[in-house]
Amino acid sequence: MGRPPCCDKDGVKKGQWTPEEDLILVSYIQQHGPGNWRAVPTNAGLLRCSKSCRLRWTNYLRPGIKRGNFTEQEEKMIIHLQALLGNRWAAIASYLPQRTDNDIKNHWNTHLKKKLKKLHGTQGYCRDGFSSSASSEQISRGQWERKLQTDINMAKQALSDALSPQKSSGLTELKPSNGNSYAKSGAYASSAENIAKMLKRWMRKSPLKPGSTQQSFDNMFSAGVTTESANSSQGADDHSRKEEEKKCSKEMSEAFQSLFAFESFDSSNSDDFSRSMSTEASLSLQDETKPDLDPHAGQLLLLEKWLFDDAANQGKDYQFSDTSLDENPKFEFLL
DNA sequence: AAAATAGACAACCGCGATCGC
DNA sequence: CGCGATCGCGGTTGTCTATTT
Numbered sequence: 001m002g003r004p005p006c007c008d009k010d011g012v013k014k015g016q017w018t019p020e021e022d023l024i025l026v027s028y029i030q031q032h033g034p035g036n037w038r039a040v041p042t043n044a045g046l047l048r049c050s051k052s053c054r055l056r057w058t059n060y061l062r063p064g065i066k067r068g069n070f071t072e073q074e075e076k077m078i079i080h081l082q083a084l085l086g087n088r089w090a091a092i093a094s095y096l097p098q099r100t101d102n103d104i105k106n107h108w109n110t111h112l113k114k115k116l117k118k119l120h121g122t123q124g125y126c127r128d129g130f131s132s133s134a135s136s137e138q139i140s141r142g143q144w145e146r147k148l149q150t151d152i153n154m155a156k157q158a159l160s161d162a163l164s165p166q167k168s169s170g171l172t173e174l175k176p177s178n179g180n181s182y183a184k185s186g187a188y189a190s191s192a193e194n195i196a197k198m199l200k201r202w203m204r205k206s207p208l209k210p211g212s213t214q215q216s217f218d219n220m221f222s223a224g225v226t227t228e229s230a231n232s233s234q235g236a237d238d239h240s241r242k243e244e245e246k247k248c249s250k251e252m253s254e255a256f257q258s259l260f261a262f263e264s265f266d267s268s269n270s271d272d273f274s275r276s277m278s279t280e281a282s283l284s285l286q287d288e289t290k291p292d293l294d295p296h297a298g299q300l301l302l303l304e305k306w307l308f309d310d311a312a313n314q315g316k317d318y319q320f321s322d323t324s325l326d327e328n329p330k331f332e333f334l335l
Numbered sequence: 336a337a338a339a340t341a342g343a344c345a346a347c348c349g350c351g352a353t354c355g356c
Numbered sequence: 357c358g359c360g361a362t363c364g365c366g367g368t369t370g371t372c373t374a375t376t377t
Binding site: 014015016017049051052055056059060067068102103106107109110111 | 342343344345346347348
């Protein structure tokens with residue numbers, strides 16, 4: 001006698017999203033900002049359920065998302081965090097900016113689990129899955145913690161590099177509290193990047209007639225995806241990258257090219273957004289960290305403290321947008 | 336070249352948590 | 357305080373692509 005599925009209605013579309021749907025969704029969120037998902041399908045004119053819209057946005061269209069190509073540092077970090085937190089993918093994702101919980105979960109299930117299993121078979125399973133030939137039972141707690149600390153330092157360095165302010169440029173800071181600011185933010189550039197990638201894939205699968213595509217995308221853009229963002233300041237690097245992308249996309253229609261002009265092709269520009277997102281996620285993680293429930297609470301707190309201390313130490317260069325630690329009483333104990 | 340199989344990943348589903356009335 | 361609506365998370369499934377036979 002469970003609750004009936006929210007998407008169990010007639011006329012609600014399921015399955016793969018089309019580029020048109022993506023553009024409608026991005027366009028809508030560009031104007032109104034994310035949130036109030038219940039109203040999104042109706043207001044945006046999408047034949048999807050609210051859940052599907054939210055999922056599509058958070059896992060695929062959201063700016064600042066990096067997909068695929070996990071680095072070894074990221075993998076190590078995921079393995080460490082999985083050992084500490086278990087299958088709490090959202091919490092793990094909060095420590096990996098630009099990665100979504102779904103992406104991490106998929107990567108874990110398809111790659112890392114096998115990797116660990118393989119290592120388990122050849123050298124004996126170790127909690128970090130990478131470097132020990134002894135079983136975890138044989139390693140003393142002290143040894144394991146030292147090893148954990150070493151690897152965490154490596155992952156920390158990688159994270160620090162990834163978040164380096166030098167890599168971000170020209171992205172206006174998002175202020176989620178002000179919905180209209182979304183419309184002016186360059187953050188949508190990487191949404192379009194994601195869409196563009198998906199469009200290429202989609203074109204491979206089902207080549208469209210240029211005419212119909214043109215019309216369809218013209219309608220889309222006139223409906224709300226303005227070129228305003230495209231006109232925002234972009235660096236020379238972005239320009240050259242755009243050119244390169246255009247070369248690879250000759251077969252695409254003019255409408256596609258206007259989409260390319262709309263975006264920056266530099267996902268690192270979304271670092272500010274990623275930071276704000278990861279901060280939010282960290283806040284939620286802080287909320288859900290319940291020492292009385294979590295057997296690894298000590299390690300978890302250590303890890304969190306490491307992360308937040310680092311952020312605090314880099315305060316000058318590395319400022320969380322929107323929600324700063326020192327403004328939040330929840331983090332007093334960490335500062 | 337075609338069929339079968341495996342791998343990868345996007346999306347769905349169900350449940351618990353949270354929010355607002 | 358109770359209840360319904362909504363959101364967010366994790367597990368699972370479905371589909372597409374690549375590889376092997």
